Amino acid sequence: xxxxxxxxxxxxxxxxxxxxxxxxxxxxxxxxxxETFLSWGRVVLLERIRDxxxxxxxxxxxxxxxxxxxxxxxxxxxxxxEELVSRSFGGKHGGRAWLTPAGEAVIAQFWNLVDxxxxxxxxxxxx
Amino acid sequence: xxxxxxxxxxxxxxxxxxxxxxxxxxxxxxxxxxETFLSWGRVVLLERIRDxxxxxxxxxxxxxxxxxxxxxxxxxxxxxxEELVSRSFGGKHGGRAWLTPAGEAVIAQFWNLVDxxxxxxxxxxxx
Numbered sequence: 001x002x003x004x005x006x007x008x009x010x011x012x013x014x015x016x017x018x019x020x021x022x023x024x025x026x027x028x029x030x031x032x033x034x035e036t037f038l039s040w041g042r043v044v045l046l047e048r049i050r051d052x053x054x055x056x057x058x059x060x061x062x063x064x065x066x067x068x069x070x071x072x073x074x075x076x077x078x079x080x081x082e083e084l085v086s087r088s089f090g091g092k093h094g095g096r097a098w099l100t101p102a103g104e105a106v107i108a109q110f111w112n113l114v115d116x117x118x119x120x121x122x123x124x125x126x127x
Numbered sequence: 128x129x130x131x132x133x134x135x136x137x138x139x140x141x142x143x144x145x146x147x148x149x150x151x152x153x154x155x156x157x158x159x160x161x162e163t164f165l166s167w168g169r170v171v172l173l174e175r176i177r178d179x180x181x182x183x184x185x186x187x188x189x190x191x192x193x194x195x196x197x198x199x200x201x202x203x204x205x206x207x208x209e210e211l212v213s214r215s216f217g218g219k220h221g222g223r224a225w226l227t228p229a230g231e232a233v234i235a236q237f238w239n240l241v242d243x244x245x246x247x248x249x250x251x252x253x254x
Contacts, residue, residue, distance in 0.1 A: 023158040024240065031150045113151065113251065120247050124240065 024121050028114060032079040042072060043110045049073070049085055050099045050107075058097075073097075080106065151248050155241060159206040169199060170237050176200070176212055177226045177234075185224075200224075207233065 029039040036042070041062075048058035059069035073085045084103030088095040099107070156166035163169070168189075175185035186196035200212045211230030215222040226234070 021159075022164060024155060025158055026153055026155045026244070028151060028153045031152055032148075037149060116251070117153070117247075120244075124243070 024124050026117060026121060028117050030110070035075070035079060037076065037079045038106065038110050040114075042076060043107055045069060045072060046076070046085065046099060046103060046107055049097050050104075053096050053098065055085070055087070055097045151251050153244060153248060155244050157237070162202070162206060164203065164206045165233065165237050167241075169203060170234055172196060172199060173203070173212065173226060173230060173234055176224050177231075180223050180225065182212070182214070182224045 027040065030037045045058055045062060045064070048061050049055055052058050052061060055069050055073055056066050059066045062069075077083050077085060080102065082102055083100050084106055085097055086100055087097045154167065157164045172185055172189060172191070175188050176182055179185050179188060182196050182200055183193050186193045189196075204210050204212060207229065209229055210227050211233055212224055213227055214224045
């Protein structure tokens, strides 16, 4: 199953200003043509699809409406210019779904960027 | 008046994936004790207070309820552990308001951090 938290904030302690220590928090997302392409939540959705094998199960696990998950997947595939999620049709809720190699690559790229961002936040903490 | 846009997204072009170029967008904010201390919107509110001389006028300029702006200012002052915004009472809507030197310093610190973040995003673009 999925171990990564859906918490959006990534933080690091900043030694500055009086009283309690400040934390710098941040969020990253990717856009294409001015539209959101990948965000934390969308990447978690892709991971759930990979782990659970269907868009319906992934949506349920995130307490997201199936129709919303479906439209996010359609949007992600369209903006990617290729399928990141493939589906076999038939069955209730459109059958099975899985990630393509391009989908796996995009997830890895996103977490890699998030990790670099986290490291950057930590360098700010040190100042 | 205030020239800085209230647009939250800071982006840079990323040469990757098919079709249109991707943009990495990001947002930063500061927390104290797990509460939001400063965000883009809050800093703009502080700048409007500085520029317009009252919380009421600042709120109006941002189409924000006066009561909301007032509670944000109270919250910011409390979390800072000192006054960042000072107020003279009396008159409708509590009179005049201005930034303390600590308030000015915090704004400068925030934009400095945002600028460094922007530069970091640009380094990601180059990869």
